Amino acid sequence: MRDRIKVLIVDDSALMRKALKEIMITDKTIEVVGAARDGQDAIDKAGEMQPDVITMDINMPVMDGLTSMQHILNDHPKIPIIIISSLSTEGALTTFEALALGAFDYVAKPSGTVSSNIHVVGKEIIDKVKLAYKSANRNSLNGRIKARSAAAEKKTVASQRKSPAPGSNELSAVVVIGVSTGGPGTLMEVLPRLPSDLKAAVVVVQHMPASFTSSFARRMSEACAISFKEAEACDILANGRGYLAPGGYQLLVHRDGKLLRLSSSPETQFMPSVNVTMASVLERCGGERMVGVIMTGMGDDGADTMVKVREAGGITIAEDESTAIVFGMPQEAIKRGGAEIVAPSYKIAGEIVKAVNRIRSNRKI
Structure with missing residues (x-):
């Protein structure tokens, strides 16, 4: 029998440690090699x-998970860490901080710090453990840990930026970015590099729980030169503005091609869905005014619509395997012929700017 994936569980709750172990051992490819009750214990057992x-x-006594994670990644940079966090606003903010510092991904506890029903996200936990193991030795992940740690030391720079000047309601183009597993960190690399005078609206569809999207939108607003917010019904798409699709809804464009609306249908595996939002923008705005972008994520959400966007004259960009934390979504877009441009994450902002300029040039705006 081949070697199994060795997992260390870190949680101060004995109930959570027991429940997480029960989840893990249901999969024959996973072995729980130990459990730690606090951050310091985790550091010791990670080395051992x-x-x-x-x-x-x-949230743990003696040493919190965020501090512990930084020590572990410094000593053992090839060990991927999955954050198991609460759905609270505070939990969301800390989770994004962990992702910025190099965590592989996160799973949200369904009902607070001690979730007796943690089993409802059992499949997600197992899937992400397997993805983390598969990605552990990739240069892209190890390089990003170093890059994010360096970026964290400079995080005050973004907060010192001047707020962008209020723009008009002019709309030249729409950029739709689809992303899933590994997305928050990747978006933090890409979106802050977009200029404040970008002649396009930017719509981001990130697979994320409803209680996390408002906190993430605020984080992006602090980091970005463009205006950025969680999308609401009746928001108007405009140049130089960014909109994050709220969790639990589909983000659609009204028939006038500018007004946003939220819908509980169609029901899909992910709410919001990249395919659904991209298709709506394509229908209302037309391919010649659209840029489709697919980055890191598990599965194939967005791949089919990227093909349609490209066929309709839109410009499509997929993240290259060299930087994608999880190559599923961009790989599917590339395989199906939906990616005109393939680029590493650190070049995607530049490719978006060039694509928007191409659209403006073609339309002679």
């Missing part, structure tokens, strides 16, 4: 047990 993957709680 050399796990393949660590699941990490945030």
